[in-house]
Amino acid sequence: MPVSKKEISPCPLDAALSIVDGRWKGTILWRLSQQPMRTSELRRSIPGITERMLIRHLQDLVRDGIIERIEELATPTRVRYQLTAYGLTLAPHLEALCAWGRIHLERTKPVNQK
Amino acid sequence: MPVSKKEISPCPLDAALSIVDGRWKGTILWRLSQQPMRTSELRRSIPGITERMLIRHLQDLVRDGIIERIEELATPTRVRYQLTAYGLTLAPHLEALCAWGRIHLERTKPVNQK
């Protein structure tokens, strides 16, 4: 039987990484860690993402307990997504990685284009 | 043109995550952050990994400057992999994520099996 998908590894690092595994999850969490946002706001703030992937990733994160879906009663359905208390325990680590990533981008981009 | 692969996102978090993107990279870095290891040692210490993926991921990490390949002169080729100085700047963050992952595993496993 193949190791289908992101099966739980004995390595806790993989367990953590599996949470943010997905083309846009990093960006989504980045946004949501700054402030709660509505679905359409998220979509607009992430150029290039398709509706399909946005929803899919949001559902994954909800399932994993990192974010929660708040349905505001209104004429056209309005939904807000925000970090859960649990998600807030993860956020600082992502923020640290984010800071490292900034340095990494500096380090790799100097090959300057244009 | 599709957003092929892990194209650099404006989001630095994604930039960092792209480094550890790959089925076994988390585990590999986990091992190597504990101690330098030879290729065959790594393979043996990671059940389920294929030679192909091990080499592939190692090469990715070398290319990204996270680990380095040290060739020890010997009869049968002996190679050792270890974190670079740059890789050491990333390690602490991965370790933090790892700690979080441990908690996460505790949180999700209680569904107990067996």
Next chain:
DNA sequence: CCGGATCCCTTCTGATACTG
């Protein structure tokens, strides 16, 4: 506005055999 359902192509991975 929010989300589901298809179709399809690309990439990732696993299995295996082979070279130095």
Next chain:
DNA sequence: CAGTATCAGAAGGGATCCGG
């Protein structure tokens, strides 16, 4: 032991149309 080459299957992701 370290690494390459090829093949095939599985998963991820994009485009698009449909419905509440």
